[in-house]
Amino acid sequence: MRTFLDSDGMVARINELRSEKNAVILTHNYQLAEVQDIADFVGDSLELSIKAARTTADVIVFCGVRFMAETAYILSPDKTVLLPSLESGCPMADMAEAPDLERFKKKHPGAIVVTYINSSAEVKALSDICVTSANAAEIVASLPKDGKIIFVPDMNLGSYVQKVTGRDMILWQGFCPTHMRIRAEDLKRRIAEFPDAKVIVHPESRPDVINLADEALSTGGMLKFARLTDARQIIVATEVGMIYRLSKESPDKQFIPVSEQAVCPNMKMHRLETVLHSLETMTHNIEIPEEIRVAAAKPITKMLQGLQS
Numbered sequence: 001m002r003t004f005l006d007s008d009g010m011v012a013r014i015n016e017l018r019s020e021k022n023a024v025i026l027t028h029n030y031q032l033a034e035v036q037d038i039a040d041f042v043g044d045s046l047e048l049s050i051k052a053a054r055t056t057a058d059v060i061v062f063c064g065v066r067f068m069a070e071t072a073y074i075l076s077p078d079k080t081v082l083l084p085s086l087e088s089g090c091p092m093a094d095m096a097e098a099p100d101l102e103r104f105k106k107k108h109p110g111a112i113v114v115t116y117i118n119s120s121a122e123v124k125a126l127s128d129i130c131v132t133s134a135n136a137a138e139i140v141a142s143l144p145k146d147g148k149i150i151f152v153p154d155m156n157l158g159s160y161v162q163k164v165t166g167r168d169m170i171l172w173q174g175f176c177p178t179h180m181r182i183r184a185e186d187l188k189r190r191i192a193e194f195p196d197a198k199v200i201v202h203p204e205s206r207p208d209v210i211n212l213a214d215e216a217l218s219t220g221g222m223l224k225f226a227r228l229t230d231a232r233q234i235i236v237a238t239e240v241g242m243i244y245r246l247s248k249e250s251p252d253k254q255f256i257p258v259s260e261q262a263v264c265p266n267m268k269m270h271r272l273e274t275v276l277h278s279l280e281t282m283t284h285n286i287e288i289p290e291e292i293r294v295a296a297a298k299p300i301t302k303m304l305q306g307l308q309s
């Protein structure tokens with residue numbers, strides 16, 4: 001029978017198993033504090049993709065949502081990639097399915113398919129290049145000027161990129177339910193409460209929320225902004241897990257969430273217990289059929305290499 005372990009006991013056991021199995025724990029910025037604190041690396045989708053591609057570990061325990069673990073496997077098929085809670089999917093990624101994208105591509109022949117990393121392996125396999133919120137505008141701006149562009153699946157990020165780059169894009173109508181819960185009225189209220197604060201928002205937010213911000217940034221971009229700004233108070237429009245990460249890195253500043261409702265339940269499924277169980281039982285193993293993996297690796301690699309279509 002398994003002995004009950006308290007938090008310290010679980011952390012100690014996770015550390016033993018991590019070293020025994022030569023494992024690395026990669027954790028997204030939106031994860032619970034307890035899961036951020038045991039990570040080898042905490043970051044945004046782009047940073048985690050790069051870490052997954054470069055790690056020398058044999059096992060990657062991915063504390064994020066499923067498409068992130070899939071991306072790790074796509075880039076490192078020789079590693080064992082574990083997702084502690086199999087239910088942690090991304091509703092936005094689920095809004096674009098491969099057969100629908102295939103039909104959509106037929107309606108827009110010749111269009112370049114730019115796909116947000118928040119997508120399934122099957123959808124990536126049908127894409128020309130992947131982007132994250134950290135590099136989407138830069139990559140879209142670098143694409144041939146005369147080509148049509150399909151942007152999948154986030155309409156809010158797509159619309160923001162369209163505005164920044166001036167490129168005409170055909171937008172898939174997906175969205176992040178968590179960021180959609182952040183309303184312009186809530187942000188206006190916060191700005192009135194904290195008139196000296198800077199406002200940073202994630203570009204998955206609604207356009208009227210983005211329009212009120214000083215900067216629209218990926219979570220990695222938010223951390224950099226927080227380190228460099230002279231502002232003492234920063235209003236943050238994204239998933240609330242980010243407040244912990246920001247406060248830990250820049251403890252001298254006050255971070256104010258726009259909405260406490262902006263919680264992604266899928267990101268909160270991993271806990272110390274599930275990470276420990278994952279390492280003990282080597283579950284849940286994320287794998288992708290080789291044909292899809294190879295096809296999906298191309299647009300991700302193109303993004304990572306900064307190549308253009």
Ligand code: SF4
Pocket residue numbers: 065089090091092093118176177178179204239264265266267
């Ligand atoms: S925060 Fe939004 S985009 Fe990120 S995993 Fe949750 S639902 Fe998906």
